[in-house]
Amino acid sequence: MARANKKWLEVAKVSLPGRLSLRSLDASNLGDVAESRIREGYTQEEIDAGTKMLDSVELLEQWEPANPRSVALAMCLAIGWDDDVGADYFRVYVVTNDLRSHLPRRSNAWVYVDVFKWHDVLASLLNILGKCERGTWDDSVRELRRRFDWEYEGMAGT
DSSP: OHHHHHHHHHHHTSOOOSSEEEEEEEEEEOTTOOSBOOOOOOOHHHHHTTOOOOOHHHHHHHOOOSSTTSBEEEEEEEEEETTOSOOEEEEEEEEEGGGGGGSOOOSSOEEEESSOOHHHHHHHHHHHHHHHOOSSHHHHHHHHHHHSEETTTTSTTO
């Protein structure tokens, strides 16, 4: 995954945070309000035919939305600390401003953009990680929870 982070760094032209890192992400369509929809999954025929299956990052890098002003995605970010092998999952919703009023806002985990350009969205997410980094994992998680929905939210002791 370090190679993928380096690739993202080159694409986004931003520095990666020192201790927090985006290990992986997954993206899916948020409801059915957006004109532009990212591909989710493959048909059995495509699998049987040996179609190269792309992961979410590859899909996002290659995706050209039909209408870049009409995009609504739910993203699950795996964020880790230092060289630890584990990661916690955080959800964020990336929505173009044209759709802002069409979706119920149930959390603070929203990133709004005028036009969806994957490289700009990635740069914004990495920028948020940099701003959330603190001296310890626990302090960093506290900051991340202000921007994203944490997988352990609401559990005892969180």
